[in-house]
Amino acid sequence: MTTTETDRPAVEPPTPDAFDVASVVQDHRVHGSVYTSPEIFQRELDTIFRTGWVYVAHESEIAESGDYLTRRIGSEPVVVVHSKDGQIRVLLNRCSHRANRLCNADAGNANSFRCPYHGWTFSNDGSLTAVPMRDGYGTEFQKVRSQLGMAEAPRVDSYGGFVFASLAPEGISLAEHLGGAAKAIDRVLDLSPTGKIELRAGWMKHLHHANWKMVVENNVDGYHALFTHASVYDAIRPAKVSHIPAKVDVVVRDIGSGHSEIDYSAEYRKLDEEFVWYGRIPRAKLPDYVAALEDRHGPEKAHDALVVGPSHTLIWPNLFLAEMNVMYVEPIAPDETVAYTTAVLVPGQDKLNQRTLRRSEGAMGPAGFLIADDGEIGMRNQAGLAAHDPEWLELSRGVETDVIDETGVVNSDKSAETPQRGFYRQWASVVGQEIRA
Amino acid sequence: MTVTADVTQAAVPGPLPVPDPDVAAFLYYEARLADEARYSEWEQLWDDDALYWVPMHPEDDPRTRLSYIYDNRNRIKSRVAQLNTGNRHAQTPPSVMRRVLGNMEVLAADEETVTVASNFVLVEYRHEQRTWAGRVVHTVRRTPAGLRLAGKTVHLVSAGGPVNTLAFLI
Secondary structure: OOOOHHHOOOOOOOOOOOOOHHHOEEOOEEEOHHHHOHHHHHHHHHHHHHHOOEEEEEHHHHOOOOEEEEEEEOOEEEEEEEOOOOOEEEEEOOOOOOOOOOOOOOEEEOOEEEOOOOOOEEEOOOOEEEOOOHHHOOHHHHHHHHHOOOOEOOEEEEEOOEEEEEOOOOOOOHHHHHHHHHHHHHHHHOOOOOOOOEOOOOOEEEEEOOOHHHHHHHHOOOOOHHHHOHHHHHHOOOOOOOOOHHHOOOEEEEEEOOEEEEEOHHHHHHHOOOOHHHOOOOHHHOHHHHHHHHHHHOHHHHHHHHHHOOOEEEEOOOEEEEOOEEEEEEEEEOOEEEEEEEEOEOOOOHHHHHHHHHHHHHHOOOOOOOHHHHHHHHHHHHHHOOOOOOOEEEOOOOOOOOEEEOOEEEEOOOOOOHHHHHHHHHHHHHHOOOOOO | OOOOHHHHOOOOOOOOOOOOHHHHHHHHHHHHHHHOOOHHHHHHOEEEEEEEEEOOOOOOOOOOOOOOEEEEHHHHHHHHHHHHOOOOHHHOOOOEEEEEEEEEEEEEEOOOEEEEEEEEEEEEEEOEEEEEEEEEEEEEEEEOOEEEEEEEEEEEOOOOOOEOOOOOOO
C-alpha cells in the first residue's frame, strides 16, 4: 500500500444492496423499469410485501371458528384462519417438515391441517400436534419439535373488519399505517345499518397482463375515464358527474403513506342528492334499507351518508375500496397480476345486496363494462414499455396546483396525478430502504 | 331456471335425447353470430325475459353470489351497445373466434321451451391463442315468430380463475 486512506476517494465499498431508488423514481416521473425489471419486482416483494402491512382478508369471510382462506402476501402463500381460540392468524402455507403446501382449497373449515405427504398434523392455531411414527425420530428432534409449528405472520390486525398482516415482527402499527385512510373504511361502514359489511359474495379472479402497480394506480386515476371508458358513456349512460374539472367539486387526494383517493363527496353534497353513486335510484326503491340506516344514524346523518356514498380509495399497497366493490391485487410477475373483486354486502339488506351484486358484475371483473377495458389498457401499457424511449413515465399533471391541507395533498382537478405522485413517494421510501440480509 | 347445479354433475341419469334439428341449428347459429362478433344480430335472438349467465361456481345462487356475467335483457342490450361503439378496447379489434358445440343433450322440454346442455370448446385469437371450454345450457323458446333464446348459462371449466378478460360473447 503506497497510498494512505485519506488519499482515496470516500467511496463506500459496493454492497449487494446498491440499489439507488432515485435512479428510477424522481419527483414527477418514474422510470419504465419499475414496471418491467425482474430485480425491481423481487425487491418489491422483499420490501413492500415482507416489511409492511398488506391486506389479506375480511373478517366476514372467516366468521366461524375453523373457517380459513388461502391467500398470498406477495409471493408467499398463507392461510388466514379463525383459530379455535378465536384469534385470527395468518399462517404460512407450508408444512414445517418437507415444505408441502398444507391447504389447497380456496376456503374451508377445519380444526386441523394434515399434510398429505407424511401426515404431519397442525392445529388451526399453527401448532404441530401429530408426527406419525414419531419413534423414528431421535431425541434431538424431540427437543425442537415444539418449535415446528406452522410459521406465522408476526403481526395481524384489523380495522372495520379488514384484516391486514405484516411479515415483519416490528414496525408501525396498523393504525399508524392506515392514518387518514381509516376514514375511507369508515365511510363504507357508514352505509351499513349495523356498522358492518360482509365480503361473502365470492371473488372474481381476473388475470391482468400488466404490472401490479399499473392495476392499482389506475384505480385512483381520474384522468383516464373519459377516454378508456368512453364506450360506456357513449353507449349506456353518461358519467355520474361531469369529467370537466372546472364544472365539478371532485378532488383527488394523496392521503399519505401511499394511500390515495378520488373524492366525490363535496360534489355530491353540493348536489344534495342521495344515491348519485348508485345509479341515482330514488330512496323509495329501498325503503327498508333507508329506514334501517335512519334508525342507526338519525335522519340527518343517514341522508348525508346516502349523499356522499362509499369511498373510492386505494389503501397501500394492495387494497382498493371501489365504492360498493372491494378489489385487492396479487403481484404474480413483473407483467402479470391477479385482481380479486367482490361486492360489498350490507348485512340483512337482501334487496340492496342483489342490486349491488348486479352493479358489481356490470362494472367489475373480466367481463365488466369498465374493468375489462382497464385490463386491456394495462396490457397495452405493458406492451408499450418495451419501447425504451422515452425512458420515463410522466406524472406531473397538477403538480403546480396541489394544495396541502389536514387531509393530505389535495388537487381540485380530479384529473391531476396527485394520487400517483403520492403512491411513488411511498414506493421510493419503502423499496429504497436498505434490505437486511 | 330449474336447471342449475345438475348440469355439470352426474345428477342427470342415463343417456338423454338429442335436440330436434331446428333447435340444434338455432344453437349453431347463435354460436356463429357470437364467433363472428355479429353483435346486433346476436342480440336479436334474445327474448324479453332473457338471462345470460356466467357463474363463478355451478352451484352459486345469484341472489347472494357474484357472477362473471349475469345479464338480463337490458344488460344484454347495453353489452352489445358498448361492443358496437368500436371503443370497447378489450374487443377492439374483436377476438377472432371459432367454437365447437357438441354433446348436445336435452335436459328438459315441453311444448314451449327446450333446455339443451352442450359441451363447447372455443378458440380465441387476440395477440395470442387462448382456449376456453365448458358446459353451456341454452333455454330455447318456440314462439310464433320462430325460436328465441330465453337463457344461456355458461359453466366455464376455468371458472375457478384466474380468468382472462372476457369481453367477447362467450
